[in-house]
Every structure is written in structure tokens, then in C-alpha cells.
Amino acid sequence: MEKQALILGGGVFGLAAALELRTRGWRVVLLDAGGIPHPDAASTDISKVVRMDYGADPLYTAMGEAAIRRWREWNARWGEDLFHEDGFLVMTRRPMTPGSFEHDSHAFLTARGHPLRRVGAETLRRAHPKWNAGAFADGYFNPQGGWAESGRVVARLKLDALAAGVEIHEHRPFHRWLEEGGRVRGVMDAHGAEWRADVVVSALGAWTPEHLPWLADRLHATAQSVFHFLPQNAAEWRAPAFPVWAADIGTTGWYGFPANANGVVKVANHGPGRRVRASDARMMPDGEEERFRAFLRATFPALADAPVAASRVCLYGDSFDGHFFLDHDPEHPGLFVATGDSGHAFKFTPVLGPLIADAVEGRPNPWLERFRWRGLGGTDGEKARAGGNK
Numbered sequence: 001m002e003k004q005a006l007i008l009g010g011g012v013f014g015l016a017a018a019l020e021l022r023t024r025g026w027r028v029v030l031l032d033a034g035g036i037p038h039p040d041a042a043s044t045d046i047s048k049v050v051r052m053d054y055g056a057d058p059l060y061t062a063m064g065e066a067a068i069r070r071w072r073e074w075n076a077r078w079g080e081d082l083f084h085e086d087g088f089l090v091m092t093r094r095p096m097t098p099g100s101f102e103h104d105s106h107a108f109l110t111a112r113g114h115p116l117r118r119v120g121a122e123t124l125r126r127a128h129p130k131w132n133a134g135a136f137a138d139g140y141f142n143p144q145g146g147w148a149e150s151g152r153v154v155a156r157l158k159l160d161a162l163a164a165g166v167e168i169h170e171h172r173p174f175h176r177w178l179e180e181g182g183r184v185r186g187v188m189d190a191h192g193a194e195w196r197a198d199v200v201v202s203a204l205g206a207w208t209p210e211h212l213p214w215l216a217d218r219l220h221a222t223a224q225s226v227f228h229f230l231p232q233n234a235a236e237w238r239a240p241a242f243p244v245w246a247a248d249i250g251t252t253g254w255y256g257f258p259a260n261a262n263g264v265v266k267v268a269n270h271g272p273g274r275r276v277r278a279s280d281a282r283m284m285p286d287g288e289e290e291r292f293r294a295f296l297r298a299t300f301p302a303l304a305d306a307p308v309a310a311s312r313v314c315l316y317g318d319s320f321d322g323h324f325f326l327d328h329d330p331e332h333p334g335l336f337v338a339t340g341d342s343g344h345a346f347k348f349t350p351v352l353g354p355l356i357a358d359a360v361e362g363r364p365n366p367w368l369e370r371f372r373w374r375g376l377g378g379t380d381g382e383k384a385r386a387g388g389n390k
Ligand SMILES: Cc1cc2nc3c(=O)[nH]c(=O)nc-3n(C[C@H](O)[C@H](O)[C@H](O)COP(=O)(O)OP(=O)(O)OC[C@H]3O[C@@H](n4cnc5c(N)ncnc54)[C@H](O)[C@@H]3O)c2cc1C
Pocket: 008, 009, 010, 011, 012, 013, 014, 031, 032, 033, 034, 037, 038, 040, 041, 042, 043, 044, 047, 048, 049, 050, 172, 173, 174, 175, 203, 204, 205, 206, 207, 211, 224, 225, 226, 268, 314, 315, 316, 317, 338, 339, 340, 341, 342, 343, 344, 345, 346, 347, 348, 390
């Protein structure tokens, strides 16, 4: 008898899980509140950083290495590059010192045999002329990694899921749980329709604490601002001169992308952000554009006065410790939770599906230990955030 899974949410957590469970022979139904890619989903937008650089963290580094290999395979399978391996340029204003994200990533990856290139102010000036080289003393370039066209990846994964036989129902917002005999048996959607399954996988991203309120002590939504700038000559803002970059990300949070096919340069900040409710209206705080332009004036002067093509308030589904939740809910048998992206999960999309499916099926997987169900722990989250866990 075919096992049945019901997936709530068509972002990368939901779609990756749906595809992998379907491949393993499950009958899979996926519901999303809107169209997929949903305009408010974290997985949408024009680009996300894909890298293996995670300080001295062996697990995320290994997951990043594996994900990059699979992004390359996906490009080949898709017959188009939605993952652009332009490399990752990581710069700091001071010499790299032990304990910093930049130093530890460089040391850890070099020790693993990855061919990184150290970049000082002189090399920066010559090879990456858009940077204000005088302000940056040290860093490195990792030729492996780059960026993925996130919204297009979601659209592609939806097509792959449909082709694999996943049933996708858009504009079907989750409304309430169907519980019988102490077990979650399914959900009712906002139109009153009932959907039943052997397991319900909740992949609702930043909306999770609103629909699983018993997790509101461990999960919350954080708003982050994103700006898309339109420089005059886009060709000058592309790799190799202008790859994916991080500018003192360990202490300031600033990072960004080369110009995409439409000539748009995205700039974002992995900072504390603003705590919000995911279903509240998305408000861009006053002064945000000026905050971004002040950063650009100090770092990429030629971009500081470029017109804004678009801006976006995007939400992290933050967990208290910065790590994902990929596990069965011990208090709610029949319910599986896949969330807690904390602003850094998109890059792992190619390895998320097998990870979630192993957890759903209870198969051993050493990578799952960190993502197991857990109560409020220490302050790993703050440390993780400070370390530039992008
Ligand atoms: C500003 C920003 C920048 C980021 N940059 C990077 C980066 O550079 N690299 C990286 O690796 N990661 C990055 N991330 C993180 C990455 O985007 C997330 O980790 C990932 O997209 C989360 O996917 P998800 O499927 O959990 O959530 P989402 O993509 O948000 O999907 C959740 C889905 O649930 C649906 N939903 C909501 N409520 C309901 C309901 N009631 N019923 C049914 N469906 C519902 C939504 O419509 C949505 O489609 C960034 C995130 C943000 C916000």
C-alpha cells in the first residue's frame, strides 16, 4: 500500500521534500497558500548565495560541498544554468584573525584541500576594481560556489515535482489540523476541503509559528531588507571582476551579487533584522535605502547613486539556535516539521530533500543530529549570527 505524504508549503523545503519522497515511492500531495513561486516566500527573489564557506563548522561545510556538486548536476539535468559558479569573494577591513568567520573559513577550507586565493588590497584593486580597495586589507577568493536564481529554481523544482507525479494544489491555504485518536491525520484548508495522509510535513517557513504556536518559543519570523540596483554598465558588475561578495560579513552582515541577466545588482544585509509576524504587511523601514547607499559609498562608490530597480522585505524563519528543524513532532504524532531556515538554507536545497526524507522515514543520517527536535538551548544562535552564518 503506497504511503501518503501531505506537504504544506511550496518553498524549497516543501518542494525538495516532495520530490525526494515521491522518488522513494510515496504518494505526495503539496498545498501552498498562493501560486508557486509565492511572491512573499523566502525562496523567491532573484538570487541566493551558494557556498561551502562556514567558518570552522564541519557539518555546514560538508553540506555546502555536497550541495555545490549537486547544483552542478542539476544545471546539467536542467540543460540551463540556474546555479552560476562565479565564486565567492570574502573581504575584511582588518587582517584576518583566528575566530573570525573569514579567517576560520579560509583556514578550514584550505586544510580540506580547497584551492582558495588570498586577496590583499593590491590584488583587490587590480582584479576587482569596483571595490574601494583602500578600505579592505585582507580576504580570499573561493572559486567554488556562487549564486542561484532562486525564484527560477523554485519554478523549475515545481515542474520537476509535477513531472515526478507530485500533486500540487496552489491557493489552498492551511487552515487547521485534523486530529483523531491523538494523531494528526491531515488538514482542512481555508476553503473547507480536507486533505489526509500518513504523515503531514509542515514546511511553512517564517509562517510556522503562526500555525504551530507551540513552537513560538523556538521559532520566529525576522524581516530583512533587500535592494536591487541598476548600474549603468552591467557588464562591469559581473564575474570575474565582480563575483558574489561578502564585505566584513562576520561583523557587518553585508553581502551581495554580480549583475544578473537583467543587469540588476542585488545587495542585502545578514544583520539582526526586525522581529515580525509573517502574515503582517511587509513594511520597508524609513531610511533603509539611505543605509544601503551609505554602505555602497564606502565599499562600491560607483554603485552608490545607481537607481533602485526593486526592493523587498524578505523573512527568515529564525530558530533560536540558527539551525534547521527537520524532525517528527514528538507532541503531535503524524506531524513532521521542516523549517527554521534562519536565513541560510537555500544553498542546501539539493541535499535538503534526502535529509528530510531520511528523517521522515526514520533512516539513519549523521547530518540529521543537529536538526533533531530540541528545546530552548544555549545561545548558539547569537554566536552563529555573529559568525556570518549566511
Ligand atoms: C533576505 C533573505 C536573503 C537570503 N539569502 C540567502 C542566501 O543568500 N543563501 C541561502 O542559502 N539562503 C538565503 N536565505 C534563506 C532562504 O531563502 C531560506 O532558507 C529558504 O528559502 C526557506 O525556504 P522555506 O521553504 O522554508 O520557506 P519559504 O520559501 O518561505 O516557503 C514557505 C511556503 O509556505 C507557504 N505558506 C505560508 N503559509 C501557508 C499556509 N497557511 N498554507 C499553505 N502554504 C503556506 C508560502 O506561500 C511559501 O510558499 C535568505 C532569506 C532571506 C529572507
